[in-house]
Amino acid sequence: MDDHQRCPRFEKAMEILSKRWTALIIFQLLPGPQRFARIENSLQNLSGKVLSDRLKELELEGIVKRDVYPETPVRIEYRLTDKGKALAPLFDSISNWSGEWIQLSQ
Amino acid sequence: MDDHQRCPRFEKAMEILSKRWTALIIFQLLPGPQRFARIENSLQNLSGKVLSDRLKELELEGIVKRDVYPETPVRIEYRLTDKGKALAPLFDSISNWSGEWIQLSQ
DNA sequence: ATATATAGTTACTTTATGTAACTGGGATTA
């Protein structure tokens, strides 16, 4: 009945991952690098402003890398680092759980 | 390079789990049933208002059960249902990831 | 009647997010 002992690493992970949109952005990038507008259009209701904020946070955390290709017009791609890719099992867990427990109404 | 095909069950799961505080509340209940004030005090910055909202949502989703013991004063306990307990592997994933990838700055 | 305990709720403030229009650099077109 005691609390979990709270591991500071775990707390930090939860702090990162439980921010709105963050997990979905990571999930969106799992298949490969994508550009700003692509991510924005893929995630319904995600505003450019918040996407911009989240990508910066994820870059700071070392989860996402921003690649600049000086073509014309410039092309910028966001991709997961190894740290980011290592989150794949998390999404597997969610996928397994939802497959077993989520009922679709209708 | 294509998007993941978006499974509606997965989307629903993300919708539930990515709301602020929701995952932490579930995690907090993993070891066993707890009362309102206990949960509130365990999670820094979680207000009673939001806790109340979240517990109602989680009850509606069938993830949490509210048990009333008509003692005096009344005792009310919140506990995970089987659906809720089935989320344990998700927290294992996060724990594994954070153990491997999160650096504590000092 | 007053005080204590639990489990919330309410009114109000602050923060986070959504919207739509705008910026800036560099081609391309008229």
Place this chain on the structure above:
DNA sequence: TAATCCCAGTTACATAAAGTAACTATATAT
């Protein structure tokens, strides 16, 4: 030489969500 287009964001403003502290309701004990 503008005027236009593309991309990758940013800005000002409006709305929604979350935090704070005081309050409600019920029941018992003093």
